Amino acid sequence: MNEQQTILITGAAQRVGLYCAQRLVADGFRVIITCRQSRAQWQDEPLENIEVLLADFSTEDGIQQLIDTLARRQIRLRALIHNASEWMNDDNAADAFQQMFMVHMQAPYLLNLACAELFDPDVTGDIIHISDHVAQRGSAKHIAYSATKAGLEGLSRSFAARLAPRIKVNTIAPALIMFNEGDSPDYRSKALAKSALGIEPGPDVVYQSIRYLLDNPYVTGTCLDLNGGRNLK
Numbered sequence: 001m002n003e004q005q006t007i008l009i010t011g012a013a014q015r016v017g018l019y020c021a022q023r024l025v026a027d028g029f030r031v032i033i034t035c036r037q038s039r040a041q042w043q044d045e046p047l048e049n050i051e052v053l054l055a056d057f058s059t060e061d062g063i064q065q066l067i068d069t070l071a072r073r074q075i076r077l078r079a080l081i082h083n084a085s086e087w088m089n090d091d092n093a094a095d096a097f098q099q100m101f102m103v104h105m106q107a108p109y110l111l112n113l114a115c116a117e118l119f120d121p122d123v124t125g126d127i128i129h130i131s132d133h134v135a136q137r138g139s140a141k142h143i144a145y146s147a148t149k150a151g152l153e154g155l156s157r158s159f160a161a162r163l164a165p166r167i168k169v170n171t172i173a174p175a176l177i178m179f180n181e182g183d184s185p186d187y188r189s190k191a192l193a194k195s196a197l198g199i200e201p202g203p204d205v206v207y208q209s210i211r212y213l214l215d216n217p218y219v220t221g222t223c224l225d226l227n228g229g230r231n232l233k
């Protein structure tokens with residue numbers, strides 16, 4: 001890699017996104033992440049070699065502000081990874097659907113439409129959408145989540161057609177990657193039993209999938225199933 005190439009990861013101040021950001025920094029990329037609020041711990045332990053941009057995708061203005069910032073600073077991206085996501089059930093139905101539509105679909109859509117001027121014209125770029133295994137199978141307990149992730153996968157296919165050959169566009173569709181702190185032992189055992197491999201793999205498997213897509217010049221318009229054989233049970 002000649003001069004440092006820039007990768008933007010949305011919603012990457014924690015968990016999977018932050019892990020992948022840190023690995024990509026270690027690989028030599030310049031990494032920018034977005035989040036809605038800075039973390040208090042960053043006062044004492046700032047994120048090393050990761051630039052943080054505040055961005056809230058719950059409104060169109062919030063999305064546009066990020067686009068305007070990137071354009072104003074003439075940031076030229078090697079890759080854009082749409083990781084930001086809300087995992088909400090359907091209890092607050094209309095609000096949940098609206099919020100997840102904004103973060104899973106509206107933000108990637110508007111950012112991707114703007115990417116003609118956001119990507120480095122001298123290198124083949126990558127856009128990677130992080131979806132979910134349930135986008136294709138549905139989820140009785142997360143209807144709006146599943147539907148908006150399915151919409152994200154549709155966006156990915158359309159942008160793959162629109163942006164080729166300059167930018168490759170793909171999806172990674174994980175099943176369980178990492179539990180949340182509050183997940184009970186009973187929940188965890190039931191979740192692990194849903195896949196053939198029965199493990200909580202951790203975020204490295206998402207990083208490996210991102211590296212595969214970044215490094216492979218002949219993959220676009222696809223969806224990588226990263227699900228431990230969840231489709232087999």
Ligand SMILES: NC(=O)C1=CN([C@@H]2O[C@H](COP(=O)(O)OP(=O)(O)OC[C@H]3O[C@@H](n4cnc5c(N)ncnc54)[C@H](OP(=O)(O)O)[C@@H]3O)[C@@H](O)[C@H]2O)C=CC1
Nearest residue numbers: 011015016035036056057058083084085174175176177178
């Ligand atoms: N964890 C898992 O097992 C699985 C994860 N996935 C997918 O992988 C990705 C990463 O998962 P994980 O790390 O667990 O995700 P988290 O839920 O821990 O983090 C997602 C991030 O998205 C950001 N975000 C949420 N809403 C908005 C918004 N309106 N505007 C801007 N940012 C927002 C949050 O940023 P903020 O810091 O501002 O709060 C949050 O840090 C997600 O797309 C998820 O759907 C798929 C299957 C399984």
Ligand SMILES: Nc1nc2c(c(=O)[nH]1)N=C([C@H](O)[C@@H](O)CO)CN2
Nearest residue numbers: 085086087132175176177178180191
């Ligand atoms: N934005 C998020 N999406 C998802 C999460 C999460 O923590 N944040 N977690 C899951 C679960 O791991 C599920 O796959 C199994 O319990 C799904 N999506």
